[in-house]
Structures are given as C-alpha cells and as structure tokens.
Amino acid sequence: MDIQNILEKTLPGLGYELVDFELTAQGTLRVFIDQPGGITVEDCATVSNHLSRVFMVEDIDYKNLEISSPGLDRPLKKAADFVRFAGEQAKIKTRLPVEGQKxxxxxxxxxxxxxxxxxxxxxxxxIELSNIDKARLKPEFKF
Structure with a gap:
C-alpha cells in the first residue's frame, strides 16, 4: 500500500483532513493535516503516534516523521478546498495562460x-482545476 492511500484512509478516521504530504530525499516524511478550528500541538502528537504505528505495520520506510498544520497560506488542491474557502483571497498559478496570464x-x-x-x-x-499548477490561500490580516 502506498503512503497516500494509507494517509487518505487513516486520517479521516481520526477526524483530520490530509492537506498534503512529501517524502524528502533525506527520508523525512512531512504530513500536513487540517480540521475545522485548526490544528494544535496535541493534534500533531496524536497523529504522529498513530501514523508511526500504522507505518510500522505497513512497512513504510522513512527516517523522520513530521506532522504539521498547512499554515495560513495552505495549499488548495481539490475542488472541495476551493468550495470551502470561497470568499477568501488566493494566489493561483496556471499551467497554461488564462486570458493572457498565468x-x-x-x-x-x-x-x-x-x-x-x-x-x-x-x-x-x-480557471479549470486541471489547469491549476499551484494554488495557495493568501492570508488577510485585519486590524
């Protein structure tokens, strides 16, 4: 079983959304999670402990496991992300130009x-989702 499948099956059962993950060349597995109301240090510890056991059983090879919130400028990857954050500011880079710009x-x-x-x-x-190369929220700070 691959890492993405494991994460997509495990995290919702714990009450978290998989935002993204990456495995670096040095063997660090970074997993970005979210939930309504945000992520706490305790959430990261809970997910880390649970995933460590799951990865051991599934024989997933990594050196370090890092669990984190996606941050204020979280990536937007799925249609559900854009629906959830309608009304918010975003930075979008397209693969092909739309109306002359990318x-x-x-x-x-x-x-x-x-x-x-x-x-x-x-x-x-x-902008078609299939044409989006990268998209992130652009935090707005109101004083």
Missing part, C-alpha cells in the same frame, strides 16, 4: 464543475 491573486468566488471563478482587479477569470 499568475493570479484574487478572491475565490466559487468552484463549480471543476472550474474556479476568481475575481481580481474588477475582473473575473474562470
């Missing part, structure tokens, strides 16, 4: 039928 910073209006509508500079752009 880099966007704007507000997520909606995500329907795998198309994200982003408003920026008084305009809107419809």
């Amino acid at each position: 880099n966007f910073v704007g507000r997520i209006e909606r995500c329907e039928n795998d198309v994200v509508t982003l408003s920026f500079d008084g305009k809107t752009a419809d």
Whole structure:
C-alpha cells in the first residue's frame, strides 16, 4: 500500500483532513493535516503516534516523521478546498495562460464543475482545476 492511500484512509478516521504530504530525499516524511478550528500541538502528537504505528505495520520506510498544520497560506488542491474557502483571497498559478496570464491573486468566488471563478482587479477569470499548477490561500490580516 502506498503512503497516500494509507494517509487518505487513516486520517479521516481520526477526524483530520490530509492537506498534503512529501517524502524528502533525506527520508523525512512531512504530513500536513487540517480540521475545522485548526490544528494544535496535541493534534500533531496524536497523529504522529498513530501514523508511526500504522507505518510500522505497513512497512513504510522513512527516517523522520513530521506532522504539521498547512499554515495560513495552505495549499488548495481539490475542488472541495476551493468550495470551502470561497470568499477568501488566493494566489493561483496556471499551467497554461488564462486570458493572457498565468499568475493570479484574487478572491475565490466559487468552484463549480471543476472550474474556479476568481475575481481580481474588477475582473473575473474562470480557471479549470486541471489547469491549476499551484494554488495557495493568501492570508488577510485585519486590524
């Protein structure tokens, strides 16, 4: 069984969403988790302890395991991410140009039928999920 399948099957049962993961060349496995209300240090410890045992049983090879929240600028990968964060600011980089540009910073209006509508500079752009190379929330700080 591969790491992604294990994470996708294990984390929801613990009450967490898998945001992303990476295995570095040095053997560090980083797992980014989220849940409504955010992630605490205790959440990271709980997931780390549980995954350590699961990976031992599944014979997954890694040197270090790091569990973390995705941060304020969390990546947006799935349609559900764009739906959840509608109304928020995002930075999106596309694979192919949309209306002559590949880099966007704007507000997520909606995500329907795998198309994200982003408003920026008084305009809107419809960006297909399959054309998104990278997308992250752009934190807004209100004082």
